[in-house]
């Protein structure tokens with residue numbers, strides 16, 4: 001089968017590799033779509049992956065072969081790339097390491113991921129896609145589970161006015177989850193016009209351009225001078241964390257769901273006196289995947305303006321797309337069709 005193999009920093013090579021064989025408790029999945037994540041771009045950009053490894057963790061596809069002992073899935077099932085509950089005897093996740101760093105560990109241990117034609121998975125790992133959910137929406141299940149996890153970890157309460165900084169895939173999905181959860185309104189801050197337009201289509205009450213206006217002043221004005229109870233940093237741009245901490249009200253919270261690979265600016269004196277809270281969110285749990293698939297089935301998450309005809313690329317465009325994604329980007333989601 002074909003796969004996009006890392007062969008050095010910023011170097012992806014399309015190679016023929018052996019098609020994996022499912023073990024007795026595994027299924028073989030033919031990959032339909034495989035989303036490119038910002039974290040894949042970072043690993044490409046900063047040389048985080050071992051030579052010979054295949055990235056890609058946002059894939060969906062169809063079960064085409066099952067191991068002899070498989071009972072949970074059958075051939076023809078449409079599945080997402082994760083979300084299942086590990087059995088009690090599954091190996092302990094390395095994320096439980098107390099000194100885990102997404103920069104130095106990341107997904108570096110993965111040898112075969114979703115930038116390939118086929119993948120094997122333990123049968124408990126993938127979840128079936130509900131019949132009414134299209135592949136185009138389902139390919140957002142993994143990033144949507146990250147968004148659900150972030151909102152569940154946050155101090156969000158129904159009726160809150162919230163701000164989301166950054167309208168990339170995660171920011172747009174956080175915004176949709178907040179609206180599904182009963183936000184009074186979601187204000188979005190995003191400089192790229194294409195992404196700002198997507199935020200409007202998908203339900204932002206207001207989209208601010210941080211290059212054109214003082215977003216902290218605007219949020220204070222909109223909230224009667226007090227600030228909002230909750231802001232999400234889904235951008236990891238140099239000023240966004242400080243902006244978030246300044247725009248929340250006394251005791252408010254900034255939920256950080258983006259990963260900055262370069263230093264960001266903080267001036268504590270501006271917000272320490274209001275005893276604001278900063279909280280991190282990383283990855284997702286099985287409950288977040290189930291919630292995501294429920295929201296998709298109920299029509300409360302949409303791929304509109306995120307996954308479009310311009311999103312889809314073939315193996316031949318992988319290298320150039322990764323290079324393009326290293327710079328500020330107009331398109332929202334790029335999807336490999338292996």
Ligand SMILES: [Zn+2]
Nearest residue numbers: 037038039058
């Ligand atoms: Zn991801």
